[in-house]
Amino acid sequence: MKKVKVTITMSLDGFVAGPNQSTAEPLGLGGMELHQWLFPLKAFREGHGEEGGEVNASTAIAEEILGNDGAIVMGRNMFGGGPGPWGEEAWKGYWGDDPPYDHPVFVLTHHPREPLELQGGTTFHFVNDGIESALEQASAAAGEHDVSIGGGASVVQQYLAAGLLDEIVVSLVPVLLGAGARLFDNLGEPGPRLRQVEAIEAPGLTHIRYARA
Amino acid sequence: MKKVKVTITMSLDGFVAGPNQSTAEPLGLGGMELHQWLFPLKAFREGHGEEGGEVNASTAIAEEILGNDGAIVMGRNMFGGGPGPWGEEAWKGYWGDDPPYDHPVFVLTHHPREPLELQGGTTFHFVNDGIESALEQASAAAGEHDVSIGGGASVVQQYLAAGLLDEIVVSLVPVLLGAGARLFDNLGEPGPRLRQVEAIEAPGLTHIRYARA
Numbered sequence: 001m002k003k004v005k006v007t008i009t010m011s012l013d014g015f016v017a018g019p020n021q022s023t024a025e026p027l028g029l030g031g032m033e034l035h036q037w038l039f040p041l042k043a044f045r046e047g048h049g050e051e052g053g054e055v056n057a058s059t060a061i062a063e064e065i066l067g068n069d070g071a072i073v074m075g076r077n078m079f080g081g082g083p084g085p086w087g088e089e090a091w092k093g094y095w096g097d098d099p100p101y102d103h104p105v106f107v108l109t110h111h112p113r114e115p116l117e118l119q120g121g122t123t124f125h126f127v128n129d130g131i132e133s134a135l136e137q138a139s140a141a142a143g144e145h146d147v148s149i150g151g152g153a154s155v156v157q158q159y160l161a162a163g164l165l166d167e168i169v170v171s172l173v174p175v176l177l178g179a180g181a182r183l184f185d186n187l188g189e190p191g192p193r194l195r196q197v198e199a200i201e202a203p204g205l206t207h208i209r210y211a212r213a
Numbered sequence: 214m215k216k217v218k219v220t221i222t223m224s225l226d227g228f229v230a231g232p233n234q235s236t237a238e239p240l241g242l243g244g245m246e247l248h249q250w251l252f253p254l255k256a257f258r259e260g261h262g263e264e265g266g267e268v269n270a271s272t273a274i275a276e277e278i279l280g281n282d283g284a285i286v287m288g289r290n291m292f293g294g295g296p297g298p299w300g301e302e303a304w305k306g307y308w309g310d311d312p313p314y315d316h317p318v319f320v321l322t323h324h325p326r327e328p329l330e331l332q333g334g335t336t337f338h339f340v341n342d343g344i345e346s347a348l349e350q351a352s353a354a355a356g357e358h359d360v361s362i363g364g365g366a367s368v369v370q371q372y373l374a375a376g377l378l379d380e381i382v383v384s385l386v387p388v389l390l391g392a393g394a395r396l397f398d399n400l401g402e403p404g405p406r407l408r409q410v411e412a413i414e415a416p417g418l419t420h421i422r423y424a425r426a
Contacts, residue, residue, distance in 0.1 A: 012383075012407065012423075013397035014227045170225075172385070174423050176397055176404035184226035184389055191389035194225065199414035206412040206421050210225075210387050 004135065005167040006149045006156050007065045008183065012172060015180035016153050023080055026094060027181050034173055037124045037205050038062055047100060057202035061171060070145025071138040072101060073131075075155040076109045079124065085112045093124060093183065104141040106134045108155060131158050153181040161188050166212055168194070173205045216359045217348065218380040219290040219369050220278045221248045221396065225385060228393035229366050233316070236293055239307060241393050247386055250418050251275055258311060271417035274384060283358025284351040285314060286344075288320045292337070299326045306337060318353040319347045321368060344371050366394040374400050379425055386418045 010016050011034060018028030027034070038044050042053030043062040056204065076083070081091025093099060098119040103126045113126040127134040138147045149159050159165050171181075193213035200207040221244050223229050224247060231241030241246070255266030256275040289296070294304025303326065305330075306312060311332040318337045326339040340347040351360045362372050372378050406426035413420040 012399075087270075173422070174407040174409050174426075176400055176403060178400060178404050178408070187226075187389055187391060189391060191226075191391050193385040194389070194415055196387050196419065199412060200417040201412035201414070204409055206409065206419060207384070210420055213387075 002139075002144055003146045003166040004139070004149065004164060005069075005146055005169070006165060007061070007169040007171075008151060008156065009037070009173060010172040010183050011175040011177045013176045013178065014182050014184060016151065016156075017181040017182045018142075018177045019179040020051075020156040021077070021181070023082065026078075028177075030177050031180065033175050033177075037167060037171065037173060037202070038065070057200055058171075058205070059190055059209065061169060061200065061202070061207045064169065066100070068146060069103070069148040070142025071104045071106065072108045072148040072150045073108065073127075073134045073138050073155070073159075074150035075152050076107060078150055078152050078155070079105075079107045079109075084146070085111045092118070095122075098122075104138070105150075106138045106141075108134055115205060123154075131155070131162065131164070132196075135159070135164060153183050153185070156183060157158075157186050160192050161186070163192060164213065165192075166210065167197070168184075169207060169209045171207045214356065215352075215357055216379040217362065217372070217377060218350075218359055218382070218383040219276070219362045219364075219378060220384075221369065221371075222250075222384040222386060223396050224388040224390045224393075225398060226389045226391065227395050228390045229364065229369075229396045230394040231390045232392040234290070234394070236295065239291075239293060240243045243388075243390050244393065246388050246390075250384065250386060250415070251278070269419065270413055271384075271418070274382060274413065274415070276422045277377070277382065278367060279313070281359060282361040283355025284319065285361040286315045286319045286321065286340075286347045286351050286372075287363035289320060290366050291363055291365050291368070292318075292320045292322075295298045298324045303329075304374075305329060305331070306336075312334075313319070317351070317355075318363075319351045321347055344368070344375065344377070348372070348377060366396050366398070369396060370399050373405050376405060376425065378405075380410070380422065382420060384418055384420045 018031040021028040026086045033077040040054050045053040047066045102121040116124040118171040194210040195213040231244035234241040253267050254275045258266040260279045312335040315334040329337040407423040408426040410422040
């Protein structure tokens with residue numbers, strides 16, 4: 001059964017990015033600290049053409065983050081390049097000519113733009129008619145594979161509040177950022193209901209899988 | 214080695230009580246939902262003179278909450294009775310004549326008051342010279358046992374920010390309260406550093422133990 005899912009790392013105080021996000025520091029002040037658990041893993045290093053690395057209880061989650069979806073939806077801010085119309089020499093994303101997605105990516109934006117085909121199977125499609133349309137297009141592109149909602153926080157919130165998420169995996173790290181982009185916020189009243197599916201104790205953090213209740 | 218610790222239940226969006234806390238609803242709107250995991254447990258029911266109940270992965274944490282400390286520090290708001298001087302017919306706490314603590318309780322308050330001795334070994338001491346004094350008194354009273362910091366959120370924050378907590382166990386429930394008393398907030402800059410000690414997957418929630426890094 002294919003799913004619409006989010007796999008995201010959150011600080012113990014609830015943030016998925018630090019304050020003052022910018023093109024130079026897309027995860028905000030201190031935000032990179034959230035993802036330190038991922039980089040030493042063999043699963044991560046292999047995906048980036050490097051050898052060696054650790055195999056531990058986080059490996060299955062890293063493989064889920066890196067691998068088994070067929071399309072992803074992300075916000076304009078996660079794609080980057082600042083707000084407003086795209087302009088002549090349009091921003092091509094944070095990931096260079098060969099992004100790590102290797103499948104279609106649907107970018108939510110208010111500003112129309114032609115698809116951007118890069119290497120390795122990553123084509124960015126720009127969707128300006130709403131989150132449901134983006135999800136439909138991503139689902140069609142993903143075929144039998146899962147669809148990921150990549151972020152940022154406000155995009156996850158919109159899908160969660162609309163009841164369109166089947167599953168959310170929170171990788172909870174013992175970091176206190178103090179400020180930034182809060183994940184579980186702006187969810188309306190009454191908020192969505194979740195149930196815990198599993199918890200995985202890993203070195204230095206815990207991964208918890210929730211499903212729509 | 215005796216410890217200073219907090220054992221507290223938190224919603225997935227970071228709250229330990231809902232909005233609009235009052236004497237009638239001390240945990241605020243929706244706050245009781247946080248603690249539903251505790252009530253069906255044999256360990257909890259026994260502590261309240263009832264028979265039967267469940268034994269599961271939460272039992273060890275419930276026993277920790279209910280049992281192995283020698284003294285507790287709590288805020289005036291957790292003790293209850295509203296702000297300001299104590300008055301003639303002073304509030305005796307939320308717990309009746311035989312509170313479940315069975316050991317000394319140190320209540321942080323700006324307003325002096327004589328100790329209040331109730332049944333079962335619970336004596337409330339009112340401390341108006343600060344959190345460090347309260348902790349020293351509680352530690353002396355606890356002897357070789359642990360000292361618990363009971364709450365509410367702002368009291369935990371003060372001890373955490375001051376570096377006085379050895380351990381904090383967060384019982385993370387998949388509830389979204391949307392508003393209320395946030396646990397990890399007001400912690401200063403840079404915030405305290407924690408490391409994960411263990412995570413326990415239990416039915417419907419996850420308990421995570423953190424220690425001072």
